Amino acid sequence: MSNWITVCSENDLTPSTGICALHEGEQVAIFFCGKNKEVYAVSNFDPIGEANVLSRGIMGSIGEDVVVASPLYKQHFNLKTGECLEEPEHTLKTYPIRLEGGEVQLQAA
């Protein structure tokens, strides 16, 4: 059975923005979409700008994909798959995430 770890409360989320959580020693960028009420979790490390900044990027959509734009050099990363749209050789690690009883939870490894 999988274990879910609470990282913060749903109230900590602002629609259409990201926050960063420390999860089992890794920096995880968490995004909350105000429209579809979904949460997404990817690595906070921007592999192109090489800094822990993705939670501070602007969230949006390109076509059907829900994406975040890096605040450093503006590449877009698919929040579901982690894939970089402009430079597909870069893919972010993604994390299983859920909203449960008013809490934001990430799955334990």
Next chain:
Amino acid sequence: MSKQRVVVVGNGMVGHKFIDNLLQDTKADEFEIITFSEEPRLAYDRVQLSSYFTGATAADLALTDEGYYNDNGVNFVLNDKVTELNTSDNYVVTASGRKESYDKLVLATGSFPFVPPIPGNDQEHCLVYRTIEDLEAINASASQSKVGVVVGGGLLGLEAANALKAAGLETHVVEFAPRLMAVQLDEGGGNLLRRKIEDLGVNVHTEKATTEIVAGETCRYRMNFADGSHLETDMILFSAGIRPQDELARQFDLEIGERGGIVVNDFCQTNVDNVYAIGECALWGGRIFGLVAPGYTMAKVAVSHITGGEEKFLGADMSTKLKLLGVDVASIGDAHGNTPGAQSYTYNDEIEQVYKRLIVSEDGKKVLGAVLVGDVDAYGNLLQMMLNDMDLPENPAGLILPNTGGEEAMGLGVDALPETAQICSCYDVTKGDIMAAVANGCTDMAAIKGETKASTGCGGCAALTKQVLDAELANLGYEVKNDICEHFAYSRKELADIIRVKKIKTFDELLDSHGKGLGCDVCKPAVGSILASYWNDYVLEEEHMGLQDTNDIFLGNMQKDGTYSIVPRVAGGEITPDKLIVLGEVAKEFNLYTKVTGGQRIDLFGAQLHELPIIWKKLVDAGFETGHAYGKSVRTVKSCVGSTWCRYGVNDSVGFAINIEDRYKGLRSPHKLKFAVSGCTRECAEAQCKDVGVIATENGWNLYVCGNGGMRPRHADLFATDLDDDTLIKYVDRFLMFYIRTADRLQRTSVWLENLEGGLDYLKEVIIDDKLGLGAELEAEMAANIGNYQCEWKTTVESSEKLKRFQHFINSDDTDSNLAYVVEREQRRPATKEERIQSVELVD
């Protein structure tokens, strides 16, 4: 009927082009294709080879892939060189012993780099530059070298020099001839190219004949020259020209030219039936064509002949335009003026380092050739005039003289070109082809490229292709689309009108009523800015938060490592010693890198998220306000000291600068805004390169607008003279609001004015004469904006709820462990990648 077997020897750019063309042919079904390559990979773009050193991978350079060949039934054999040719029994044999019969044989073996027969040229770090494997060897050698020499100062040699320079080596070019690119450039052009390349740190040695390569004293090797001098180097790249790869043909009785090359006729046939040669291995009319475009034409001609067509190869224009080591160089037609009776015009600007020479016919009516170095804008025009045998205009010198303003740049305009004019030489695309593509529904460059392939080869014709596209769109009455992004089918100006007229207060409201999707990093900040311009809410209200760039959310400028810089407002550049001490103390306490900005303020770098509110609390308590250096908003009003101190000042420029900075501070706009006030015409505040510039006169203020420094400098235009304070403020209110209403996203005032129909005169009519009757409305909007001003940092530090965001982790007090710094000139700066790897002394 059984298929004819076509064997293609060589899978370089031209060999592949032949296969591709044959596959596209209507008779493709009648042929079975097999191709051999001695290289380990299928065709790749050798023209862009040097991009391998700036990060392109072999995959980026690939022109095709195995999947494409498999899908189209093309058999390919890599790593296996064809070594034997039997033209009586029609078969070839490879190095591995494979035997393949043919009905048609196409030799596309290309060329090989010529290595001068110098004793010692076969040592380990003596290399050539042609294949991806060569580049790998160069990389490996460069990593063990400090100094590198390229032998050969031609086009490829300079490309190779660029590669060595990019690898961080001390780079030398050794050339036998008296100048660089002797084939394409005349003396003046060659001299300027040399000067420019030397300015870039590449050492050029001309008229040097290398006699031997021996062991060096300070480096790995020493090159001895015929004139007694020598040069020490760790590696040597030979790039002294190419030779046709005609070995196979030579061994098996095909006709070869005296100086090499497989002799072909106008159909690219060799002297043996059913054997063709195309590309750099082929000799037509006694010439080898060492560019890709003629090779592609030959490929087309050979396909035509094999499929029963009658296309002919009739030579090719060898004009070229390229960037070598960042220097623009072009050569057209008879660049040396060898045509009997040829005359020339020369323009040589040693200050701006531009050289242009136009060669014209004896009667002065036609272009024969040209050399352009440093500024190649005229290339497209001149080439078309030459290729289409067009008459020169009355004053041909105008074609190469710089555009000194006022007049339109002299050009023939794409409308003057005949439909047969070739726009893209790589893919033989004519103006007529592009017009047809537009008529078929292609309305942007991407579509044109997909449909015609124009400007997908060397890219040199991109500007011209775009001009033809735009002209054709205009002719057909298309409106150029100006949508801000995929989420809104409106321009920024239209969105601003919608927001203002419909009193829309949030992004979601606008998206629901006028857009689709979730928005993106283009439309969100733009709409956030428009909302702030009109309603001036606190930008960190929850409903606006998601719209802001990180700089606006955290009210600082994000730096490359994810930390922020802090710039408090120092209105007019006036600061008390006490405040200066506060800045110093704060910088010291938080170990912030400190630098004075061009806008007369102090920039403090390296603050982490959690430090921002603590630092700003101290600054706000000491009486500072945010400087909005992070926003698309009014930045600074620079001033000179003015009449209060200066012997020459005629008005109080500092006082007035502080007035207007306080008035417009925080105003959100399509792009940043910079102002300046000078106290006299000496103009020490440099007001004429600002969006709004004010210069004191004996009779009041002169107002300048729409200047710009930075990337694209523009002198401001004089807008009104001898104004009193109130009139000037009124004009600036109207001017700024009109700009905010009508400009495109990220359009500075300079570009906005240049695109404003009616230009400066129209702007004066709107602002001064109030032609549109908008004056009062614009002033009222500005007044409302000013009335709603708040210091965002003051609001933020006073709200515990807002402060929650200023923490790296939502669930931990830890900070970002990835940050690393080194000390330089007594201050810290982010460690480079290399420093991190070597873990030199890092500091917190």
